[in-house]
Amino acid sequence: MRKLRFTDWVFAVVALLVVAAGVYVMAQPSAGHSLHQQQQVDLAPAAHSDGLSDVESGYRFEQVTTPSSRGTGVPVAFRILDSAGKPVTRFLDNQTKQMHFFSVREDMFVFEHLHPVLDGDTWHTALTLPDGGAYRMFAEFVPLDTRDARHPVVLGVPFSVPGDTTPVPVPAPAAEARTADGYTVVRVDEPARPTALRPQVLRLSIRDPRGVPVSSLEPHLGANGHMTGFHTMLLSATHLHPLELAGIPLNDGELSFQAVFADRGEYRLFLEFAHGGEVHRAALTVDVG
Structure with missing residues (x-):
């Protein structure tokens, strides 16, 4: 058996290092997979049920x-x-x-x-x-x-x-909506087109039937208001969280909700708030990109 020379040992060590490096690279996720994992981690806090399953x-x-x-x-x-x-x-x-x-x-x-x-x-x-x-x-x-x-x-x-149905087209996205009794709700946040899977704040200015911004709202369900959204194609539900504490005076009639929209497309948002001893409802269509 031939005795190994110094150069043989060097080549052997280099070969082992190359093999080890190859194993390490194979064990690591690809750039795309790594990005996907990072997205999953980043988006985990925003995940929530959407009502598409029982x-x-x-x-x-x-x-x-x-x-x-x-x-x-x-x-x-x-x-x-x-x-x-x-x-x-x-x-x-x-x-x-x-x-x-x-x-x-x-x-x-x-x-x-x-x-x-x-x-x-x-x-x-x-x-x-x-x-x-x-x-x-x-x-x-x-x-x-x-x-x-x-x-x-x-x-x-x-x-x-069952029975005859008269479909009604979903109103196009707009910054303004009215309640059945004359209150006006106007979106004043930017951008006008929210981004899917990104936490954001929706700011709504509420004006009474005279066009005057309401200075305060009465508590409704323990808060200044309640809002739920539904994707107009998927019929998935989105829960929005009121930010102002109940009873706090409103600045220029503004009421804020934290939102995370899971999908692109149009959502119909239903806002409920109490003023003048009654609960009022306004519906807005929002286009999410």
Whole structure:
């Protein structure tokens, strides 16, 4: 057997270093994969349920009574089940309510925000369905063991109301909207076209029927206002968080909400606020890029 010379040892060491370097490079994620991982980390705090599924975060929406006709007082009943199939009947208060319930027609023309009542292990409420068509209902709640109470669980299921339907086009994106009783809501934030997956603040200036900015609002659901958005194509839900504390005077009638829109496209935003002893509702269409 030939005795290894010094140069042989040098070549052997270099070869081992090259092999080790190759293994290290193969073990590392590619630039694209690394960026994807970084995006996942950066976006994790903004993630939330969107109501596109009846199962989320170990909870399931079980329909008990589903709307099947148009009219007023149409009953709805449902349970929220845990991963073991056991009904869950206690959640954290979310803007003073354990359960928020929404019903939206696919054209966004019919919308309701209700607060079901618990009877035993079943939640009950009633809808006003003036017309037929395809709808989606959403149950929004914050589990007792949540790690982030700012992001509730939202479960959704579709339902349909038989009979003739008169579709109504979703209004185009605009900075201004009016309530049924004459209040005006104007978006004053920039940019006019929010960016998907980026936290941002929506600023809304509220003016009374005389055109005067409201100086203060009455508490509604424990806050100055409540806002929920729905993607006009996907029918996914987006929860927006009020920033001003209830009872704080408003600067030029401005009310602010923190928002993170998960997808590009148009969203219909439904704002509720209390003034003059009544709750008012305005709807805005926002284009997200």
